[in-house]
Amino acid sequence: MQRSPKHTLNNGVDIDQLGYGVYKVPAQECADLVSTALDTGYRTVDTAALYGNEEGVGQAIRNAVDGGTARAELFVTSKVWNTEHGYDATLAAFDASMERLGLDVLDMFLIHWPCPERELFIPTYKALETLYGEGRVRAIGVSNFEPEHLEQLLDSCEVVPAVNQIELHPWLTQTRLRALHAELGIATQAWSPLARGTILSDPVLVELAGTHGRTVAQIVLRWHVQSGHLVIPKASSGVRMAQNLHVFDFALSPEQMSIIDGLDRERRSGSNPKDVN
Ligand SMILES: NC(=O)C1=CN([C@@H]2O[C@H](COP(=O)(O)OP(=O)(O)OC[C@H]3O[C@@H](n4cnc5c(N)ncnc54)[C@H](OP(=O)(O)O)[C@@H]3O)[C@@H](O)[C@H]2O)C=CC1
Numbered sequence: 001m002q003r004s005p006k007h008t009l010n011n012g013v014d015i016d017q018l019g020y021g022v023y024k025v026p027a028q029e030c031a032d033l034v035s036t037a038l039d040t041g042y043r044t045v046d047t048a049a050l051y052g053n054e055e056g057v058g059q060a061i062r063n064a065v066d067g068g069t070a071r072a073e074l075f076v077t078s079k080v081w082n083t084e085h086g087y088d089a090t091l092a093a094f095d096a097s098m099e100r101l102g103l104d105v106l107d108m109f110l111i112h113w114p115c116p117e118r119e120l121f122i123p124t125y126k127a128l129e130t131l132y133g134e135g136r137v138r139a140i141g142v143s144n145f146e147p148e149h150l151e152q153l154l155d156s157c158e159v160v161p162a163v164n165q166i167e168l169h170p171w172l173t174q175t176r177l178r179a180l181h182a183e184l185g186i187a188t189q190a191w192s193p194l195a196r197g198t199i200l201s202d203p204v205l206v207e208l209a210g211t212h213g214r215t216v217a218q219i220v221l222r223w224h225v226q227s228g229h230l231v232i233p234k235a236s237s238g239v240r241m242a243q244n245l246h247v248f249d250f251a252l253s254p255e256q257m258s259i260i261d262g263l264d265r266e267r268r269s270g271s272n273p274k275d276v277n
């Protein structure tokens, strides 16, 4: 069984570099699929209130703990949705997520989108700081924050976000944002790391896959890993889950990494954070 190496976040908490994302996993299938992911070797799961499947994630985590897996080995992320911004609303949203998850402590809680026109991400983040201070969540962070949002946040808040979870893949390499993260000590976590599957027919990646005798998904995930990103691919079968985790026993050469870096075309598969409010 493959296992992801751990990455230590800026507050000393460990997360798997490669975890499992559950956007679009139907609620009724979620517990079984997350259990399959855990059996495959995943230890980190990314969900959100928006995904409507926190109950299933929590069920699978509790089943694993009942079966002998240490809770400390497992890592669950959830996120506060855009309609719940503001200090009090965010505290209530956290309670609701925890109720659905059925967990005592959450590993990481993120602001899902900055929603700049709402002008509420600062009080929203202050609620996350309160939860962190109370020990109800082990790490806090943000998602879809652009440089200007991070700068505003750091001007007004105490706790440097542990991660910024952003859309990131070889067609959208986010060079400027990643450089800022490195400067600030914020981990870059890649969402839609496979560009929702659309990148898997890229001819350059197909050729590299042939060279290594690997699948295109494995080449892309290996590029993420070697670039130092945290990454959370979603897959709907145990075979694909295992394939996606099986990327720690080969390496891309520096030349191959540069070739993949060169595929950037600033192509998003999801929304631009400036348009989400
Ligand atoms: N913070 C945010 O705003 C966002 C966060 N996310 C998070 O990131 C996670 C991953 O992103 P997501 O948008 O799901 O997209 P991904 O880039 O992870 O791609 C998932 C798609 O790729 C397919 N796929 C996965 N593995 C393979 C493989 N080995 N071979 C062929 N096809 C494969 C899946 O198919 P199939 O399912 O049929 O196996 C699915 O259609 C989400 O689940 C969520 O947790 C996602 C979007 C936004």
Ligand SMILES: O=C1CO[C@H](CO)[C@@H](O)[C@@H]1O
Binding pocket: 023, 048, 050, 112, 269, 270, 271
């Ligand atoms: O996490 C998410 C999953 O994908 C959705 C559609 O692109 C996003 O809006 C959301 O942020």
